Amino acid sequence: MTHATAMGRGRARPRLLDLFSCAGGAGKGYEEAGFEVDGCDLAHRPNYPYPYHRGDALTYLADLIATGRIRRYAFVHASPPCQHGCALTVGTNASQGWGGTHVDLVAPTRALLERAGLPYVIEQPNGRAQIRKDLTLCGEMFGLGVIRHRNFELGRWSIARPAHRPHRGRVRGYRHGRFYDGPYVAAYGNGGGKPTVPELQQAMGITWTDVREELTEAIPPAYTAFIGRAHLATLTDTAGAAA
Numbered sequence: 701m702t703h704a705t706a707m708g709r710g711r712a713r714p715r716l717l718d719l720f721s722c723a724g725g726a727g728k729g730y731e732e733a734g735f736e737v738d739g740c741d742l743a744h745r746p747n748y749p750y751p752y753h754r755g756d757a758l759t760y761l762a763d764l765i766a767t768g769r770i771r772r773y774a775f776v777h778a779s780p781p782c783q784h785g786c787a788l789t790v791g792t793n794a795s796q797g798w799g800g801t802h803v804d805l806v807a808p809t810r811a812l813l814e815r816a817g818l819p820y821v822i823e824q825p826n827g828r829a830q831i832r833k834d835l836t837l838c839g840e841m842f843g844l845g846v847i848r849h850r851n852f853e854l855g856r857w858s859i860a861r862p863a864h865r866p867h868r869g870r871v872r873g874y875r876h877g878r879f880y881d882g883p884y885v886a887a888y889g890n891g892g893g894k895p896t897v898p899e900l901q902q903a904m905g906i907t908w909t910d911v912r913e914e915l916t917e918a919i920p921p922a923y924t925a926f927i928g929r930a931h932l933a934t935l936t937d938t939a940g941a942a943a
């Protein structure tokens with residue numbers, strides 16, 4: 701099956717594979733952009749709004765490639781967690797010594813995605829020494845109540861980088877014992893002027909989970925709606941040029 705076939709004939713929505721999907725912050729944005737979404741996460745994620753496979757993302761992706769089932773997808777998103785961002789110790793995480801020395805889920809994820817032959821997006825975990833920043837997004841670009849800079853690697857496709865917008869003020873909270881007010885809330889941690897769960901939901905544009913951990917792990921859907929639409933536009937441009 702060609703990439704064009706995976707995109708679907710007629711008006712079928714193209715399918716996106718959402719790896720390390722958590723509660724689906726990223727997945728929701730891709731759905732808004734026009735994709736059918738399927739997830740995969742090692743943890744039990746009952747709030748994930750789409751069908752999902754519970755298991756190790758790399759094992760699952762390798763199996764999809766080996767069996768040819770990867771061909772049902774047009775596009776892949778992966779959010780491998782950073783070493784300190786997740787306490788899970790099973791699957792790939794255990795085999796790579798999670799919690800021990802260095803865990804790099806990005807390199808094996810990228811290698812498999814290259815084998816899959818599909819266009820992809822890898823959210824680059826914070827704190828990584830060598831981050832690929834093909835695209836950096838910020839909540840202010842979308843009028844959100846979080847700043848939440850996120851870096852993305854784009855594989856087998858590209859877009860022009862959107863300009864960063866100046867922030868409107870500070871992130872609300874205590875720093876060194878002093879309280880600062882501001883138009884943004886902190887989408888990490890707890891205490892110290894951190895937002896309530898409803899405030900976080902509102903600021904991130906996420907309504908379907910009230911689990912703080914899932915909210916603080918999530919990509920705001922506005923980011924992936926932007927990425928998904930940009931990707932679909934590149935396909936339309938290519939089809940137009942070929943016609």
Ligand SMILES: C[S@@+](CC[C@H](N)C(=O)[O-])C[C@H]1O[C@@H](n2cnc3c(N)ncnc32)[C@H](O)[C@@H]1O
Nearest residue numbers: 720722724725726741742743756757779918919
């Ligand atoms: C940063 S969160 C992803 C956030 C998600 N993209 C969103 O926007 O909501 C990382 C997720 O990876 C999952 N995870 C960690 N190791 C995994 C593995 N080896 N295979 C599959 N999922 C894994 C964690 O359970 C966690 O839900």
